[in-house]
Amino acid sequence: MRRNIKKIGVWIAIVVLIGAAFGSGYVLAHYLKSPEVKEIGETEEIVSFIDGVGRTIKITKTPERIVSMASSSTEILYEIGCGDKIVGVDKYSDYPSDAENKTKVGSCYSPSLEIIIGLNPDLVITWWYGRNSIESLEDETTVMYINPESVDDVMNMIKLYGLIMNKTSEADSLVDEMQDKIDNITNLVGGLNKTERPLVYYELLKRGRSTGQGTFTNELIFMAGGISIAADEPLRYPDLTDEYIIAKNPDVIVVVSYGAAVDEIKNRDGWENISAVKNNRVYSIDTHIVTSSPRLVDGLETFAKWFHPGLFVE
């Protein structure tokens, strides 16, 4: 009997521990915020801001040697005319093509710290989820983590880079240019109500895997006048069953360029009656334009043309 009580105690301890971890996790997970920009005028600091993991970053001198481990940041820096300040990039930074000539430092998950230090950078930019592998450099140089989750975040990030790099006018004009293109689209489709929006099934690498609540892709789909069939799914990347997809009967299917072939999707068993397949509205999209980079407006325009072919006549 006493032994049983002991065993029950052990199990309760496990359950409580796991429960506590989950509970505190959900509270703290929302702590991760997007960059906030605060300009501090005449002091010696050029700019200070909260980065994507909640650290306060102070930039006191315009960076001259940047290592960018986020391809979208690489793109932004090139766009605002700071490509020459980049000394190292991650292996995914391939746009614009000049980025390919920069020293490669690996991926943000397993970078070579030695190459990074060897490049002697004064600013290292990386994704928030790459922190585990690089936090030991936080004492050596300025490391900022980014966590853009929405189009607004991207705009703010561009402005932030403008401040950091002392290129505010370039950044502002880039943002304005993007905003114009976005406005052109939202003026036409922004007012649509739910029934007027085509249902979109966005497929990632694997059959059924789509984008759920709070993802950047779903925001773009919505801005382009569509609505994702998984828009309310709590998981960020849910695996949808065939049954779910067929029941939702999407009007448009978009698959990422490195995923399944369009023809394969059209020929899937049981999918022949899905509206998108019947009406031949299955498309493949270049994933490079559905990211947190300035090219997101291209993605937006592509989506809008597919979702509302009547409204956007070329």
Added chain:
Amino acid sequence: MEKTYYRKRIRWLTIIIGLSIALLFTVLFALMTGVMGPIGNGIPGIDKISFRAVFEILLGKGNWPDTYKTIILKIRLPRIILAGLVGSALAVAGCAMQGLFRNPMASPYILGASSGAAFGASLVIVLGLSIFGIYTMQLSAFIFAVQAVFVVYNIARCKGRTPVETLLLAGIAVGCFFSALVSFMKYISGEELRSIVFWLMGGFWSATWDKVYAIFPLIILGVGVLLFFSKALNIMLTGESTAMHLGIEVENMKRIVLIFSTLITAAAVSVSGIIGFVGLIIPHVMRIIVGPDHRILLPSSCITGAIFLILADTLTRSIIEPTELPVGIVTALLGAPFFLYLLRRKKKVKWW
């Protein structure tokens, strides 16, 4: 009798000294190797570090750029020491577990420590926890690793005894349970998925002095205690009842060996992720080379484990620049063929 005893002692001493010298050279070689040189490809447009620079920086002499000092003292050195500590810990723990269970399949992970740690780490990665600062993940991995073995031990205990078969089976079951939880964490994760995958493959790219300081005392203590029990482990090989008749407090000893094996395994796993193979194979390799006596097997496994993991990690740093290969891949790719070769060559080896 007396004479053979001395001869054995001298042989053992030679082995230990030889291995220690090998370890020293391994460390020096590893310190020299890296993209920034002296042994390495170098980065275009940037001077490589010279051999002289490495020695002078190590001795605290000379006027070298801060970049060099950072690379040698803050990136390479802690990483090498960490790899050495983890290699020793896993090899010794594996050796002790194999002796205790009298089972060649036993490894430090057999009682669920790795699955527990994997769950602890993935939990923190997915939920983005930072309750205990930047080392929350390591702490969580450690706690869950110990927790898993604690549960296994308590489940297997029956009327004051812990039969090894029950321990092994309970270990496998609890391991499966935690593996399923890890799969679940992977399933609900988003961008963090690859962080989990990388952690599961194990590696030292995030080595810091803090991590060295955290696990150093634990591993030295644990390895020391297990070395102390090498004679008892020898007697255990004759079977539990025989050992009992020879005056070994079997249950007590089992508990102590398990506690310290688990502690050093958990410490190792928490800073490096799950590095397979070292804990399983190094003891076998050493058994082939030095024989099954734990008094020499344990210390020689300890040093060889360190050498092996430092070498493997040095390879991961230089094999596919600039990205680093997870060291777990290298240990298995290098170790398995070598082990199979030894196995073929010495088929009639006396395992136990």
